[in-house]
Amino acid sequence: MHRPGMLSIWFFVGVLLLIYGILILGSGLYGLTHPPPVVLNELHAGIWWGMLLIVMGAFYTFRFAPWRKN
Amino acid sequence: MHPLPALFLQSVSSRLVSLSPVDLAIIILYFIAVIGIGFYLKRYTKTGEDFFLAGREMTAWVAGLSFVAANLGALEMMGWAASAYQYGILAAHWYWIGAIPAMLFLGLVMMPFYYISKTHSVPGYLKLRFGQSSGALAAICFGFMTVLMSGINMYSMALVMKVVLGWDIHFSIWASSLTVGVYVVLGGLLSAIFNEVLQFVLIWLGSLLISIIGLVEAGGWSGVMARIHQNYPAQNFTSLWSTLGSFSDNPMGIHWIGIVFGLGWVISFGYWTTDFLVVQRVLAAKDLRSAKMAPIIGAAFKMLVPFIVILPGLLGLALLPEHLVGEDQAVATGGHSFNEVLPLMLARYCGPGLLGLGITALMAGFMSGMAGNVSAFATVWTYDIYRPFFRKQASDDHYVSVGRWCTILGVLVSIGTAYFVMQFHSIMDYVQALFSFFIAPLFGTVVLGMLWSRATPAGGFWGLLSGTATAIGLWAWVKISPAALQYVALSPKAKDMAENMYRALWSWLVCVLVTVVVSYMTTPKPAEELTGLVYGHTKLPSEGDLRLYQRPIFWAGLVAVGLVILNIIFW
Secondary structure: OOOOOOOOHHHHHHHHHHHHHHHHHHHHHHHHHOOOOOOOHHHOHHHHHHHHHHHHHHHHHHHOOHHHHO | OOOOOOOOOOOOOOOOOOOOHHHHHHHHHHHHHHHHHHHHHHOOOOOHHHHHHHHHOEOHHHHHHHHHHOOOOHHHHHHHHHHHHHHHHHHHHHOOOOOHHHHHHHHHHHHHHHHHOOOOOHHHHHHHHHOHHHHHHHHHHHHHHHHHHHHHHHHHHHHHHHHHHOOOHHHHHHHHHHHHHHHHHHHHHHHHHHHHHHHHHHHHHHHHHHHHHHHHHHOHHHHHHHHHHHHOOOOOOOOOOOOOOOHHHOOOOOOHHHHHHHHHHHHHHHHHHHOHHHHHHHHOEOOHHHHHHHHHHHHHHHHHHHHOOHHHHHHHHHHOOOOOEOHHHHHHHOOOEHHHHHHHHHHHHOOOOHHHHHHHHHHHHHHHHHHHHHHHHHHHHHHHHHHHHOOOOOOHHHHHHHHHHHHHHHHHHHHHHHHHHHHOOOHHHHHHHHHHHHHHHHHHHHHHHHHOOOOOHHHHHHHHHHHHHHHHHHHHHHHHOHHHHHHHOOOOOOOHHHHHHHHHHHHHHHHHHHHHHHHHHOOOOOHHHHOOOOOOOOOOOOOOOOOHHHOHHHHHHHHHHHHHHHHHHOO
């Protein structure tokens, strides 16, 4: 995909993962005081997974950001 | 390749999970993203090449991920997780021997001919190689079956949403199919591929956590095996090959000959090398090397898919306190069926936010599969049916416009099929079977056309027709007289899966035999008409100037070694 001006698919992936990461991390932090009824809740999967999504999302967003091409 | 066509035909009374506001926000954001991508890409979709082949400028990675995502539908995921619960690790054969060799063969052997011939579709290749009649037969069968399959999948997905979330079935059908319709109409294959890459990432990130937490709970892989043996001491759910010496030794009732030759050869090669739904993604690659690498990259990811599909089913066997049963029994007893194992595991581990991501993964899987169907349908209808039979000479703009209308038509026919299936459930089994009838003989015709220059147009046409007729005939024979199973599948103990394998094998053999016999009785095409279409008459670009790690054969070798290692580990 090398069309002039076209955003990379990975930029879209990055933005969505970043937003999802923030939402899931926030939800995971809320779960510290209001634990959801799931097995192995003590692992706090939402927090770790949210952080992973934020890192991945931030990487793809900035790596493939349109302003970097310019 | 869906194992459970009648998934959730009879839904249970209550929903499995409830969504929180953050889950809903994640799902709504997903819908906004895919439609937004469609609107964004419309400006880049102007020519027929853009709309039908994404401008032929995809990198190997994008084409490869799209190639796998188009196959990785939600029903594929839920169906094979259910199969893993029902049959154990044997279900992994459909991801390993039943996919990887064929994908590598597509990349290394067949892709050069598809790509160099500049065909826009698999029926288009048949037209170039064998003439109009073979191409038209393939196009009509493919177009018809594709939209029917799309509708059936749509209906099944709506049932899944009803069972898992309690959503209204009509809302699910219309909301999801119109979303797919909008972004494919706007951006064609370009938009479909963009979204498939996004959907592929979401499918993995939404599903992977189930396997990770499940392994933690079970105490690792050895813990999973120990618990399954403890829970089901009378059955062997954990061996990939060692129980395939006899039909009665394994939960699937299948013999290794059926797995190797029926699944690993005919069905797998037929699906992965000739089903235009997946091949179209690779045709969009920017150059021949990318087109060869895309299926190899896809194969590497496909080999890992059991980690998010088969493993949750095995974890269900190991960890779920209740025993899941068949659909009929579940409805009668009010319990859960094994079709629900994936959402059950999702609900077991995923709290607010993660649950939304998991549901989004299922929706992404559904949409990627449906987008694959409608974009392939639009291409085949426009180029292989409309152009040769209705309007041979028209502007590129006209064909793009026809492609857009075909996409709308495909979506509407799919919705109509979904409602039709709602009234006549048994039609699902028949259409699934009909689709499979065509794939095995089509592989015979295409592979002979590519590798054997003596194959003639008459041989190709009659081979394809007789192979398809054989598949239909064998299926009807067993339907009418169940005792015929011992002849079709070589054993009266064979089950449905085994029957499918052997039926495909016979139809492929008949196709090849008829093609060879008729070809020797008729006049072949002159050599100059085979250039770019057949091995021995096509100059393939040399890869001698590439470093070893840049060559597709090197990566294909690595994937093949990985496949062998996995099969030995889980033998």
